[in-house]
Amino acid sequence: MSLRFDPIAEAGRNWTEHDWSQTDAMLAATSITRAYQIMLARINDALAPLGLNFSRFEVLTLLSFTRAGELPMGKIGDRLQVHATSVTNTVDRLVEAGLVERVQHPTDGRTTLARLRPEGHSLVRKGQAALSEIDFGLIGLETSAQRSIYNTLTSFRQANGDFSE
Amino acid sequence: MSLRFDPIAEAGRNWTEHDWSQTDAMLAATSITRAYQIMLARINDALAPLGLNFSRFEVLTLLSFTRAGELPMGKIGDRLQVHATSVTNTVDRLVEAGLVERVQHPTDGRTTLARLRPEGHSLVRKGQAALSEIDFGLIGLETSAQRSIYNTLTSFRQANGDFSE
DNA sequence: GGGAAATAGTTGGACGTCCAACTATTTGAG
């Protein structure tokens, strides 16, 4: 299944050979893409026995960190930085699974709250344990490397307007 | 649109506060996810005027690096590390766009070759130029940081069996 | 206080990726 050589390194050699520029950026972009795929697959494999995937786990976690265990749909999207439609979809699944319920906002008729149900609260702990066990899909990365990646990518995100501080 | 604080850093604070483990891995995983989304969106924006996206560009590039400008479908999947069905889908689009053609393998009746047409050959250069101009979506990352990420993620990929060398 | 503009959320459609199942061809063990 896996190649006996690194196809990304091979692409780098071809890139250089053809005098194409920005080889470093190409290699970084390709590595990030592939590492992301590997990491996400491992995370989803670990969550699958719980009936969760990474998106659903993130929503549950976010809700579990709030005082009342509830948040407007829009705020969920802001925090997780995904589109409103993705939140709608994810919350649909969580509602189907009985982990979350939709509640009308007490004062603003436009707003819908997603509220954690007790089932969701207990499942989020299991998910957290499952992901800790596999190091969030990052087994093979030293803690120092994890920190280094976090720091580097945080400045990248900030430079790209992901947040202002 | 963008928050005035970093939601990932905020998640890290919550994580620590609740005594959940593997905070470093969580932060790295979340950063990789978000950085990947930003990078991919920039890449696809740059390629959209050419009628391409990153997957299609990768296939064209790979073909352009071969002697005959052709490769079996399966080899494309191996090199780009995507499933056979994704290759079928991507090549379908490239054929529709007149950039690639499907050809029977001369000796093995099972195999289909994707062959670059002249239109594809000229477009791949434009795509390469477009992506170089935006640093493969990685503007905001120094070259040294790009190299560091590449090196770190390459060892991660190897540790996860992405290739053996 | 009335109506345009902004905000919140959902729906439907497109796309890309994955999986399972399928067809067709080739390989290889006996």
Added chain:
DNA sequence: CTCAAATAGTTGGACGTCCAACTATTTCCC
């Protein structure tokens, strides 16, 4: 030589994400 197993590719279905368009509600400004 033959037939089961392996290989190559496609199809159909599920899922997640995105966008454009839409409904409903609230805000704001004159």
